[in-house]
Amino acid sequence: xxxxxxxxxxxxxxxxxxxxxxxxxxxxxxxxxxxxxxxxxxxxxxxxxxxxxxxxxxxxxxxxxxxxxxxxxxxxxxxxxxxxxxxxxxxxxxxxxxxxxxxxxxxxxxxxxxxxxxxxxxxxxxxxxxxxxxxxxxxxxxxxxxxxxxxxxxxxxxxxxxxxxxxxxxxxxxxxxxxxxxxxxxxxxxxxxxxxxxxxxxxxxxxxxxxxxxxxxxxxxxxxxxxxx
Amino acid sequence: xxxxxxxxxxxxxxxxxxxxxxxxxxxxxxxxxxxxxxxxxxxxxxxxxxxxxxxxxxxxxxxxxxxxxxxxxxxxxxxxxxxxxxxxxxxxxxxxxxxxxxxxxxxxxxxxxxxxxxxxxxxxxxxxxxxxxxxxxxxxxxxxxxxxxxxxxxxxxxxxxxxxxxxxxxxxxxxxxxxxxxxxxxxxxxxxxxxxxxxxxxxxxxxxxxxxxxxxxxxxxxxxxxxxx
DNA sequence: CGGCCTGTTGATCTGTTTCAATTTGGGTGG
DNA sequence: CCACCCAAATTGAAACAGATCAACAGGCCG
Numbered sequence: 001x002x003x004x005x006x007x008x009x010x011x012x013x014x015x016x017x018x019x020x021x022x023x024x025x026x027x028x029x030x031x032x033x034x035x036x037x038x039x040x041x042x043x044x045x046x047x048x049x050x051x052x053x054x055x056x057x058x059x060x061x062x063x064x065x066x067x068x069x070x071x072x073x074x075x076x077x078x079x080x081x082x083x084x085x086x087x088x089x090x091x092x093x094x095x096x097x098x099x100x101x102x103x104x105x106x107x108x109x110x111x112x113x114x115x116x117x118x119x120x121x122x123x124x125x126x127x128x129x130x131x132x133x134x135x136x137x138x139x140x141x142x143x144x145x146x147x148x149x150x151x152x153x154x155x156x157x158x159x160x161x162x163x164x165x166x167x168x169x170x171x172x173x174x175x176x177x178x179x180x181x182x183x184x185x186x187x188x189x190x191x192x193x194x195x196x197x198x199x200x201x202x203x204x205x206x207x208x209x210x211x212x213x214x215x216x217x218x219x220x221x222x223x224x225x226x227x228x229x
Numbered sequence: 230x231x232x233x234x235x236x237x238x239x240x241x242x243x244x245x246x247x248x249x250x251x252x253x254x255x256x257x258x259x260x261x262x263x264x265x266x267x268x269x270x271x272x273x274x275x276x277x278x279x280x281x282x283x284x285x286x287x288x289x290x291x292x293x294x295x296x297x298x299x300x301x302x303x304x305x306x307x308x309x310x311x312x313x314x315x316x317x318x319x320x321x322x323x324x325x326x327x328x329x330x331x332x333x334x335x336x337x338x339x340x341x342x343x344x345x346x347x348x349x350x351x352x353x354x355x356x357x358x359x360x361x362x363x364x365x366x367x368x369x370x371x372x373x374x375x376x377x378x379x380x381x382x383x384x385x386x387x388x389x390x391x392x393x394x395x396x397x398x399x400x401x402x403x404x405x406x407x408x409x410x411x412x413x414x415x416x417x418x419x420x421x422x423x424x425x426x427x428x429x430x431x432x433x434x435x436x437x438x439x440x441x442x443x444x445x446x447x448x449x450x451x452x453x454x455x456x457x458x
Numbered sequence: 459c460g461g462c463c464t465g466t467t468g469a470t471c472t473g474t475t476t477c478a479a480t481t482t483g484g485g486t487g488g
Numbered sequence: 489c490c491a492c493c494c495a496a497a498t499t500g501a502a503a504c505a506g507a508t509c510a511a512c513a514g515g516c517c518g
Contacts, residue, residue, distance in 0.1 A: 046457075064370045066455040072370040086362035093366060115352075122351050123344075129358035133315035136365035137322060141293045141301040143372035144415035148474070178497060186373035188475060193498055210483080210497060226295040228275075377506070407465060420506055422466055439465060 003028035013080040014054050018124035026117075030110040036097035042083075045094045051105050052084035058101030059175040062093045063183065073184035074139075076176060078162060084108075085129050099175050143186045146226065151185040152195045153224035156205065160215060170215040171208070178210075232257035242309040243283050247353035255346075259339040265326035271312075274323045280334050281313035287330030288404040291322045292412065302413035303368075305405060307391060313337075314358050328404050372415045375455065380414040381424045382453035385434065389444060399444040400437070407439075 005028040011017055019027055033056075036042055042053065045064055060077040074093050077083055083103070086092045115122045142154050160172050174181070178189045178196075185192070196213075199205045204217035204224070215221060222229065234257040240246055248256055262285075265271055271282065274293055289306040303322050306312055312332070315321045344351045371383050389401050403410070407418045414421070425442075428434045433446035433453070444450060451458065 064366065066370070066374060067457065068455075070374045072373045074366045074369050085359055086366060088360060088363050092363040116348070119345070119348060119351070122348070122355065126351065126355050126358065129355065129362060130314055130316060133358060133361055133365065134317050134321040136362065136369065137293065137303045137315060140303050140365065140368055140372060141295070143369060144301040144412070145295060145299045177495095183373070189497075190476080190499085191474060193496095194474095197498075226297075228296065406463095417507060418465075419467085419508080423506095426466075 004033075005031070008056070010056055010080045014056075015082050015121065015124055015128070016054070018120045019118060023118060027114065030106055030114065032105045034103050034105050036101045036103070038097055038099050038101075040097045040101075042095040042097060042101075042103070043091055045092065046090050049084065049087040049089060049091050050108055052082070052108055052111050053095075053106070054104040055079055055081045055083060056102045056104055058097060058099040060101055061096050061098045061176065061180060063096070064093045071183045072186075073180055075135075076159075076180075076184070082125075082128055085125065085132060098180065148187055148191050148195050149198065150224050150226060151187060152181075152192060152199065153204070153221045154226070155181060155185050156213065156215060157221055157225050157227070170218065172213045172215060174211045174213060233262075234260070237285070239285055239309045243285075244311050244350065244353055244357070245283070247349045248347060252347060256343065259335055259343065261334045263332050263334050265330045265332070267326055267328050267330075269326045269330075271324040271326060271330075271332070272320050274321065275319050278313065278316035278318060278320050279337055281311070281337055281340050282324075282335070283333040284308055284310045284312060285331045285333055287326060287328040289330055290325050290327045290405065290409060292325070293322045300412045301415075302409055304364075305388075305409075305413070311354075311357055314354070314361060327409065377416055377420050377424050378427065379453050379455060380416060381410075381421060381428065382433070382450045383455070384410060384414050385442065385444060386450055386454050386456070399447065401442045401444055403440045403442060 003024045005011060005016055005024045006021060008014075008016065016024065016027060036058075042060065043051075055077045057079050060081075060083065061073060062075045062077065062083075063071050063073045065071055076098075077095075083095060084091075115125075138154075138158075142151055146154065156172060159174070160167060160170070163172065176184075178192045181187075182189045182192045187195075196205070196207060200207055202217075202220075204215075204220050206214040206216055208214060232253045234240060234245055234253045235250060237243075237245070245253065245256060265287075271289065272280075284306045286308050289310075289312065290302055291304045291306065291312075292300050292302045294300055305327075306324075312324060313320075344354075367383075367387075371380055375383065385401060388403070389396060389399070392401065405413075407421050410416075411418045411421045416424075425434070425436060429436055431446075431449075433444075433449050435443040435445055437443060
């Protein structure tokens with residue numbers, strides 16, 4: 001029987017894309033499919049980093065807490081995204097399912113053993129880490145130097161870019177709450193909400209529902225976000 | 230004649246630490262030592278990522294600009310730090326020498342060829358990328374959720390941690406200007422300066438000179454920074 | 459000696475937060 | 489299927505942290 005990975009529709013974009021079909025056999029032997037319901041925690045910041053994950057469906061929220069409870073959302077993961085690069089023996093953030101989520105789980109030890117045999121896999125990981133590092137620095141620029149309006153515009157465009165494969169008519173789905181967005185871009189829920197209404201008044205976006213945004217005015221949004229074209 | 234790398238005093242902490250003495254021979258053949266004077270630019274954001282660097286002396290400032298000139302400093306590099314992990318065909322930030330700087334330069338193409346022959350090197354890079362990713366997320370938490378005082382305290386402690394090997398009597402040297410610090414932690418020069426005086430009044434720090442800080446009150450600083458002990 | 463850059467301090471202003479009150483909408487049970 | 493309930497979202501008013509504008513002090517270099 002062939003490896004189930006062969007039929008995986010996100011294989012191309014995921015880590016596994018680094019492997020030839022015949023190598024997938026060995027690879028899939030260490031994989032375990034797993035599901036989480038909306039609201040479940042996948043792991044906590046500080047937990048021993050025992051597993052790596054590949055998200056195959058749904059949306060995962062990554063976050064860190066300060067001792068007094070202030071929260072920073074460090075990212076959202078979607079199908080195809082890899083989870084577990086940022087660790088120093090223990091996880092650097094908490095990962096929670098904000099919708100029902102499907103993942104492939106790899107025990108770290110066995111995964112690392114695979115790296116020795118498949119250098120292409122290690123190259124892929126390094127490339128992914130490089131991309132994540134660049135993305136993290138964009139987020140650092142956003143948090144350190146952008147205004148509320150610029151932050152929200154950038155946030156929406158980031159999501160849009162990642163959903164571009166499945167997006168139609170510039171209609172963007174926001175699985176997360178306003179408070180998730182706020183904790184991601186360093187604002188409060190109220191400010192995020194107010195900024196959405198301002199952007200609506202200026203016709204840069206249209207809120208179909210609180211979780212469905214149409215990006216009218218893409219050009220202006222990019223200008224606001226400070227993107228170089 | 231033996232490779233000059235053999236005698237390098239930061240080899241243990243740098244990328245090259247992944248290599249056995251006999252491998253260093255091959256490694257050092259692609260390395261070029263280079264120096265930059267204070268104020269010189271090593272490369273610009275957007276430049277084709279042609280080289281990788283290992284900082285062997287001095288302090289390098291990494292920064293990104295918004296189209297209107299607002300600046301975000303994404304980090305400072307010191308001896309032993311690696312430069313060039315975060316790229317997507319072109320550099321994601323500008324790198325400038327803020328003191329006289331010494332580096333080892335590796336042409337990217339040849340460096341990547343080495344990776345194929347020395348998997349230990351690739352492992353090392355992946356580990357370093359992991360650490361940088363975790364550090365970037367700490368910075369994201371700082372920028373998104375910490376107050377001015379907390380930001381400055383965290384900044385000082387971060388520097389102290391990285392200089393811990395060479396630091397005596399909790400005396401911390403700050404090679405960068407107030408404005409560099411401000412652009413790093415998302416504040417203005419004025420606020421950074423005022424925060425330094427406040428921390429001084431509260432006896433958490435003592436400014437020997439504007440660029441020499443003694444960290445009295447380490448415990449309180451850690452509490453302020455929100456570090457878990 | 460003079461000019462300039464860096465740092466510090468003061469006064470005022472403003473974007474965002476905080477506190478508070480509604481409104482909306484999705485999910486559930488009758 | 490609808491009414492109810494509660495969390496999420498929106499909106500308004502007031503407060504505040506940090507930014508901005510401005511003046512000045514100190515150190516360094518030409």
